Amino acid sequence: MRISLNWLSEYVDVPSPEELAKRLTAVGLEVEAIERTGTGLDGVVAARIVASEKHPNAEKLSVSRVDAGRGEPLQIVCGAKNYQVGDVVPLATVGTVLPGGGKIEKAKLRGVESSGMLCSAKELGLAEEASGLLLLDRKIAPGTPVAKALALEDVLLDVNVTPNRPDALSHVGIAREVAAALGKKVRMPAPRLAEQGAPARDAVKVRIDAPDRCARYAARVVEGVKIGPSPLWLARRLESCGVRSISNVVDATNLVLLELGHPLHAFDLDKVAGREIVVRTARPGEKLTTLDGKERALSPEDLLIADRDRGSALAGVMGGGDSEISAGTTRVLLESAWFQPGGIRRTSRRHGLKTEASYRFERGADPGMVIPAVDRCAALIAELAGGTVRPGIVDCHPREVRAPEVRLRWTRPAKILGMDVAKDDARRILAGLGFEERAADAEGATFRVPSWRADVSIEEDLVEEVVRTKGYDAIPETLPHGASDTPAEPLEARAVARIRAALEGAGFAEAVNFSFVAERELEPFQRHVATGDGTGRALGIALKNPISAELSVMRTSLVPSLLKNVAHNLRQRIADVRLYELASVYYPNPDPKQRPSAEFVEVAGVILGRRSPASWATGADASDFFDAKAAVAGVLEALGVEVRWRPRGDGWLHPRTSASLLAGEDVVGDVGELHPRVAAAFELPRGVLAFRLSLDALLRAARLVPQHRAIPRLPAVLRDLAVVVDEAAPAAAVEGLVREEALVESVTLFDVYRGAPLPAGKKNLAFAIAYRAAERTLTDAEADAAHARIVKRLAEKLGAELRG
């Protein structure tokens, strides 16, 4: 809400703009900006034209002599034609810099000297368009600065009015707050209304068919008006608050809106069929063309201001084109009403129409302002457009909107605030804000909430009124009493911390991506979600109103986002990428009543590029499956999770160079090289490695607290074992058979060899085995026997041959 200080000071005495801004902010009406206007017009003064003749050398120019209040008249060359000798016009004197940036200098125009420039409203930045010089009131003394003559010098405050305070969406509303804060009085506008002629009720009838939606409808009739432009002061006043000047009658309604905060509507009475206003909901299929020229299909829930035949306005939102005030209007029907906020809001949203009127009605207009506003506006129209006001108000008032009475216990502020508030303090503050004390006893008092404060309904609201006026600075700072129980850090938090540490230790940078992605990006992951009754399928929970198709489906995998991150970094010529993200993926919850989604935390990572940072000291080998496996293994070890590695990971991975991790039957995750087709879809090169892990599955298998085992005191016997097996035999299977031997303590695979002299399809695996007995020193003979048993077992089960 833009507040003009010139205007505001008509209703209340104001301190300096900075002080005012501070006080308003302190009571909860945050002033976001202070703007000074009319300051760019320093060198522009009023000048009377004392003589004017044609320019000797130019058809379209004239040479004027003007009195600018400096004794000697000045000679000015001018191109405009809309003035006469004796007119007072703005003169930009030499040295002035106009709002458009042009600097006025003494110059010769076609051989004639000119000491300044006569200005139009446009040149002064006062209007968008102008067809000639701005003609000022002839009574203005020459030499008067124009900014002063037109009251252009003003200070505008940009006040951020929170949605609970519709009462502050006007100059009088702000004046009330200023008066309460500074202990001053508000000077309410007092319209001088001269009623004349036959009563208004003879000219129009009003009927409310939807009293639940419209509690009151008051109409006045002004006749004999002449529609025309508004005087400059009025146009300026509206424009300074961001409202365009339209015509005197429309501007009058807008002025009252900005002054009193109550939205009004003016109809051309002669276009109201049957001279009858009906407030009703729309009929099925009914249409209305609003003032913005749009034909709107109405909902039976939309409230209409209709005449006998059809709708003429979307109540409280926007007027209709048919009944609009036009140049030929002579009889004005002025509407002042109170509409139920929720209905206005629904209509406004349904039609995507947000107006100054709907903005206030949906927040709650002041029911006490219906009559003062219509009186004020009628008087203003008569003054501006020269009409007469018919006696009386056609006031249809089916329902009283009563402000509640709220009780304040004197002890309550201390309980909420932690600060005592004296009874008299509370009384004084509430009275200053318009709260009327209805009854009091030793424990408290009951206050009638003023009609404009629809936001106040409970005791806590009264406490807020008191404390915001006193200022929050008065409240002391304490800490809540008593320590609460200290619960153990939740398992999940501990696991997450370890996962992060493991991955960051393995060189991963953490990424944070939007939770929504493009649907096509989820396609390769094929993690369909069950929708509807469970038989339907979708790629993920979709948004009804996404920012764009690129950000429209809640992801079921973190991997696509990370793949896009890899592509981004490659475009930035960053070739070595290790990124991880830890976030939720989203599925529909089978029982959505309390929780529509099932959200699971996953951790995913991507690797592309060199295994080690480019360096003199390390090789330049590209990362492969086993680097990704190392990263995953680091996470598993950090959590004490043991898994089986099953070849062929999820479908988005390369079938030959990927794996799934299983803990029991639980799939903990997948890791491997990205499927070449997926890589292509994300415009990535081959060789991207990726993994995803389910936090839930990790937690189920986690052993976060290590258990101590005694360090062996007796010596181990070490033996190496080199066996040739089929290429298809997994190393883990060989190792598993080795471990079946009870005396084996540890097995380390230290070499894998393929090639000559081995035949094709064979590989040699070399293990270092430690044999140890728990209770005695193992003899070489015992170890040799165990070793021989292993060799035999490998030969039997895998056809393994000992390599010499």
Next chain:
Amino acid sequence: MADLLGQLEALSKGARDAIARAADEKAIEELRVRFLGKKGELSAVLRGMGQLSAEERPRVGEVANRVKDEVEALLDGARRRLEAAKLEAELAGPPIDVTLPPRRLLPRGHRHPITRATEEIAGIFARLGYEVASGPEIELDWYNFEALNIPPDHPARDMQDTFYADESTLRHGVEPGTVLLRTHTSPVQIRAMKRIGEPPVRIICPGRVYRSDYDQTHSPMFHQVEGLCVDEGITFADLKGTLAAFARAYFGPGTKTRFRPSYFPFVEPGAEVDVSCSICGGSGRIPVRAQGQADEPAPERAGGSGGRELREGGASGPPSGQTKRCGTCKETGWLEVLGAGMVHPKVLENGGIDPKRYTGFAFGMGVERMAMLRYGIDDLRLYFENDLRFLQQF
């Protein structure tokens, strides 16, 4: 006998001279072989002992043993001397190029600044006895709005442009238009109160939130941290004390807080909380450094709690005595960082808590902004681009 003793004497002298002249390990070994080896000089002398009488033999043997010990000791000494000299020579040699980069087998990892800020915030509140709580990001209208005293036609809904879920991609059983992406972390308040049941409730809820607004200064997804404290006798003064303590812990010990009345439907009274600007220290002006680096945030020091003191130390160049406008606080000296208030009685009720017996406070803050202030980040979009040149700074 005298002959043998004379030979031994000569051997001993010869060994002393030769060993003293030995220049390397090889020479020492050769001398050992020459004097003490099986075919060495000492053996040669001892072979002559067969001609001696039984009385003479022990005497000569004794001398021979002494000579042998002496020669061995001389050889050991020579070896040690040589080793010492070699070590001295090695130690005196030229140093390696210690300026060569370290041998890193893996790059350094990085934690996203949003996570870092979240962890710090949650850590401060953990020390104040707050437990981390979480809730779903895809929420029901009731939890996100209605339970928080924002009924369907409430204009406060305009404050938050909401993403709604397409019901056809959910399971049956939800009312149309009631499933949304949470617009704030506040619904966790309700879920946590319902879960915990009886106060005391002291929780902190960090998480992702969503609003359908996307431009230079708005991201459709961002992060908040919500806090809730409910118990008997909790007051606004406790709220002030708690947030003042938090601000000092996060922004530095000298940080001041300012509470202004404001409106959030789920609290009453409500407040916006400003902290004194951590960039200019609340003066609204920042010194102009000679090298013009005053604008650049200093890197965070290990273990430090950030804030002004550290930043000042990090700026280089001598102060020129001139100051310029602080862009971070727009010269006001204050930064708006938190929304807060006393929990509205209706919200307590919706959380299953008796508002006649209990009071509470709640607060919320935007993590992106907190991280911006801490790390000097000036563009919201950097957070979600995941450019390694950005991430590697943390």
